[in-house]
Amino acid sequence: MAELTYLQAISDGLRSEMRRDKRVFLIGEDVGVYGGAFKVSAGFQEEFGPWRVIDAPLAETAIIGACTGASMMGMRPVAEMQFADFISCGWDQLVTVAAKQRWRAGTPVPLVVRLPSGGGFSGGPFHSQNPESSFAHIPGLKCVCPSTPEDAKGLLISAIEDPNPVLYFEHKHLYRRIKAEVPEERYTVPIGKARTHRDGNDISVITWGAMVHTADEAAQQLESDGVSVEIVDLRTIMPWDKAAVLESVRKTSKVLVLHEDTHTGGFGAEIAATIAEEAFEDLDGPVKRITAPDTPVPFSPVLEKAYIPQVEDVVAGLRELAEY
């Protein structure tokens, strides 16, 4: 076991798969010579050569289109969007072609798109978004959102192994902030399985990505109030672990759904609706959502802090549910 940052764990996972399987290659803007905007692939071109670590032009359509074609020809491409926000340029290739290919022609499309996402560093409206719900809505795409170094490595390996297009949302705010023991050997974390981040009895928080850590801090504060909070880290939002969520809801009967994405149509809405539909008789209070508001992400640090759910917001929400 080595102690790795979240970012190092991603590099580690990617490197292990590239060493193991010659079909795996990386393509993206500045991923080669520069080692990636966030240095995830630093040293990769030296190790694997320019044909497996490809610097692409500023054209997400081309990057995803190339990956789609390569995957259909038997390769295992990993595309890096420099920022998750830029994926909208590749929407057509991803949604119209890659996601539907299996149904149209029965061809597997084993591609991975790495998406550095999330805010918290004054990146502004084009470098801070969390677009996972847009893609979770598209049948044929899988969306994973690791929150810990261990899951970052294990889920990336699962994503590369998976025969379907998988969007891998890596949270920029966690890159160098989170550090933990990560097994050195190769391992996978199953796609579609949630993880109980914290055991509790009174309120369930359903969340993923960086918000797992926000929720954890809030839960610690609630401990002094005698309120025991359970945190379910979804890890994957499509397919999402409905059984784990419902199990937690049946235990606590009060739920807070927390995400950094905007409110309306965010993936939390799907979770809240499912809880209302399938665990209605286990509820002892309204299903509460804490999310970003329905606006673009602001530049101003003050505004951004008001925009992204903070520990205080989660504490207030948990208290409200506890008192209900």
Add this chain to the structure above:
Amino acid sequence: MATETAVDVVMPQMGVSVSEGTVTKWLKREGEQIEADEPLLEISTDKVDTEVPSPASGTVTQILVQEGETVAVGTKLAQIGGSGAAAPAAAPAPEPEPEAAPEPVAEQPRVPVAQPSGNGKFVSPVVARIASEHGVDPNAVPGTGRGGRVTKKDILDFIEQGAPAAAPAAPAPQAATPQPQPSAPPAQAQAGETLEPVSAMRRGVAEHMRRSLDTSAHVTSAIEVDFSRIVAARGELKKEYEATYGVNPTYLAFVARGTVLTLPEYPYINGELRGDSIVTRNYINLGVAVELQEGKGLIVPVLRNAETLNLLGIAKGISEIARKARDKKLMPDDVQGGTFTITNPGGYGTFHGTPVINQPQSAILGTYALVKRPWVVQDELGEDVIAIRPLMNITLTYDHRLVDGAYAGRFLRDLRERLESWEGDGG
């Protein structure tokens, strides 16, 4: 991957007041084929034990409730058809559809029982469910939630503490008349004792008996009836009935026929006190109490429109419903809508009893052992002599709220005269 449509089999509603049922036996296993209307399982409720027929033809793909489990009405018990648990074999490489893990937890729909919210406090879904499962009135639970709302924790603590009386700070609950069964602490067997679980039927009987005694003002009057003519009539009919119709003209059938002929003149005895009204009827649905295998319970199947049946029809009807009750073939309609009941505890020699009225009826007739006794009769000269006569005691237990003693007395007198002077069909 279209498969045949899945059809759910749910716990049926076996009478308006029945909220749950117990699966006693599965007649098919998962994977077996079944035809529509073929019996799939046997259930036991507090009203009736019966078979549940399959709603569709197909494969039994899932059995969700095991034998011995008690579940709410409407709970899914099994699935016929559909892909069921047997998932299609793993596709070669790609799995196009992101599938969440199987969700066994999602398959326990429960039917909520509406809770009274007398004091207007909001009752959350989970509190309503727990309240109905434990027979607790949520209004009797001290609430610590917002605005005094009863939280899940409040009601669980309340139940854990045992009887509602044990709740210290209960804000003066308007004592709901018969306090719903507090969830008693689990029984502990003392040395030399054994414990067995209370069946759904036993619980139903217990609740009904107690409720009946709490509702009606029970009074019992008895008559002694000389059965000489009936014994003679039966002797003549028995062979013919058995040979021609396969029916035994029992003494019970004679009493039932006599009762049906007498009741129209005493509508209150075939009536009901319903709220502020007295209900009388132009028909008689005659309930006959039937004992199930030794001590297993008692059920009262109903002979509908008994006023339209002659002695043969009644004898046949009683034997049929009794057989259905013992074979667990009774349908909900067979046990509902009775207007008057006859019970026959005389089989073991009992000569008197005080039965409990089958609510919401207003009376129940008891028949007892037929015994030969010395009896004072008049000879052809009008002199008193002692003769040996077959005698039966018959009781009428009636609800004195509706039926007075003299009224009941006249009914019994007429019944006795009719039975003692039996001719032909009793008319």
